[in-house]
Amino acid sequence: MKKHNFYAGPSILPQYTLDKTIEGIRDFAGTGLSIMEISHRSKEFIACMNDTIALAKELLEVPSGYQVIFLGGGASMQFAMVPMNLMVKKSAYLVTGEWASKAFKEAKIYGEAVEVASSKDKNFNYIPKNYTVPADADYFHITTNNTIFGTELKKDPDVKVPMVADMSSDIFSRPVDVAKYAIIYAGAQKNMGPAGVAMVIIREDALGKVTRPIPTILDYRTHIKSESMFNTPPCINVFAVQQTLQYLKDLGGVKVMQKKNIEKAAILYDEIDRNKLFVPTIADPEDRSIMNICFVMAPEYKELEQPFSDFAKSKGMVGIAGHRSVGGFRASTYNALPKESVQALVDVMKEFEKKN
Numbered sequence: 517m518k519k520h521n522f523y524a525g526p527s528i529l530p531q532y533t534l535d536k537t538i539e540g541i542r543d544f545a546g547t548g549l550s551i552m553e554i555s556h557r558s559k560e561f562i563a564c565m566n567d568t569i570a571l572a573k574e575l576l577e578v579p580s581g582y583q584v585i586f587l588g589g590g591a592s593m594q595f596a597m598v599p600m601n602l603m604v605k606k607s608a609y610l611v612t613g614e615w616a617s618k619a620f621k622e623a624k625i626y627g628e629a630v631e632v633a634s635s636k637d638k639n640f641n642y643i644p645k646n647y648t649v650p651a652d653a654d655y656f657h658i659t660t661n662n663t664i665f666g667t668e669l670k671k672d673p674d675v676k677v678p679m680v681a682d683m684s685s686d687i688f689s690r691p692v693d694v695a696k697y698a699i700i701y702a703g704a705q706k707n708m709g710p711a712g713v714a715m716v717i718i719r720e721d722a723l724g725k726v727t728r729p730i731p732t733i734l735d736y737r738t739h740i741k742s743e744s745m746f747n748t749p750p751c752i753n754v755f756a757v758q759q760t761l762q763y764l765k766d767l768g769g770v771k772v773m774q775k776k777n778i779e780k781a782a783i784l785y786d787e788i789d790r791n792k793l794f795v796p797t798i799a800d801p802e803d804r805s806i807m808n809i810c811f812v813m814a815p816e817y818k819e820l821e822q823p824f825s826d827f828a829k830s831k832g833m834v835g836i837a838g839h840r841s842v843g844g845f846r847a848s849t850y851n852a853l854p855k856e857s858v859q860a861l862v863d864v865m866k867e868f869e870k871k872n
């Protein structure tokens with residue numbers, strides 16, 4: 517039976533990425549060697565890294581003065597690298613979920629980190645509005661998409677200080693005004709490739725202001741200078757990201773992707789709103805994520821949660837269990853998820869409603 521992959525991460529990748537990566541494992545760039553067994557200093561791999569960086573810059577229209585690097589350690593390592601490299605005295609954080617909380621925690625190690633607002637009072641089911649960012653903050657950190665609870669900041673906020681964004685779960689899903697940010701970072705395993713590599717976009721003049729000693733490998737300047745080759749990069753991961761970005765470019769780029777993603781999300785949210793068995797966990801349509809769509813059973817149908825889960829599974833739905841801190845269901849509708857999978861889930865919801 518065809519599987520419909522709604523996992524939140526690692527998650528579905530384009531078939532193109534999988535096919536090309538299998539090819540690369542057998543014979544990388546016509547070298548007769550696998551991408552797993554060739555030197556990262558070979559001209560073929562250097563070309564792969566440079567092309568991946570160039571594709572990322574092109575797709576996100578990264579302005580001059582910015583660098584794109586690929587690092588190991590995932591997005592979580594960036595929680596620490598950001599304050600270590602950027603925070604002279606003070607930083608500001610918008611705490612919209614578990615990932616944002618983890619980022620905020622790291623910042624407190626390096627100075628005065630201010631929580632400008634938090635939606636923790638309501639289990640992170642909305643995006644706080646009307647907050648004030650201290651004018652003397654070195655940066656304002658946001659998490660654009662709240663992967664676990666299903667909220668999303670779909671527009672780049674307007675604030676007076678440079679922004680830093682964790683875009684792990686909505687990178688390349690829509691256009692971004694990169695010029696508003698000092699740093700944008702994202703782990704690969706939601707919209708780019710396999711886990712184990714993170715992309716970081718950095719405005720160069722944001723660096724070099726702190727006086728604290730930074731370990732060489734955690735200093736962004738090290739990786740900029742060595743063009744993401746300070747140490748051995750996760751070669752196969754970078755290669756897979758290159759394939760995904762090439763595929764995205766061939767499809768028409770992030771604007772085309774955004775249109776498809778909005779369409780997919782609307783199909784599912786409409787069904788959640790219509791179907792008497794389910795309720796959305798995010799009430800305000802403006803705050804609803806286009807990438808991670810969370811819903812629970814309506815209170816009067818609570819006992820149908822396990823039966824629905826089993827029914828959906830029997831129809832090929834994979835990975836729709838909600839995160840343990842929310843319960844219910846979460847369907848992740850990343851770039852690579854086809855509209856047919858969303859339609860298949862909606863059909864399952866309709867069929868289950870008829871049976872109950």
Ligand SMILES: *Cc1c(COP(=O)(O)O)cnc(C)c1O
Binds near residue numbers: 593615659684703712
């Ligand atoms: C998945 C995720 C992370 C964690 O990524 P790792 O690569 O596992 O460190 C951080 N932030 C957000 C928004 C995520 O979705």
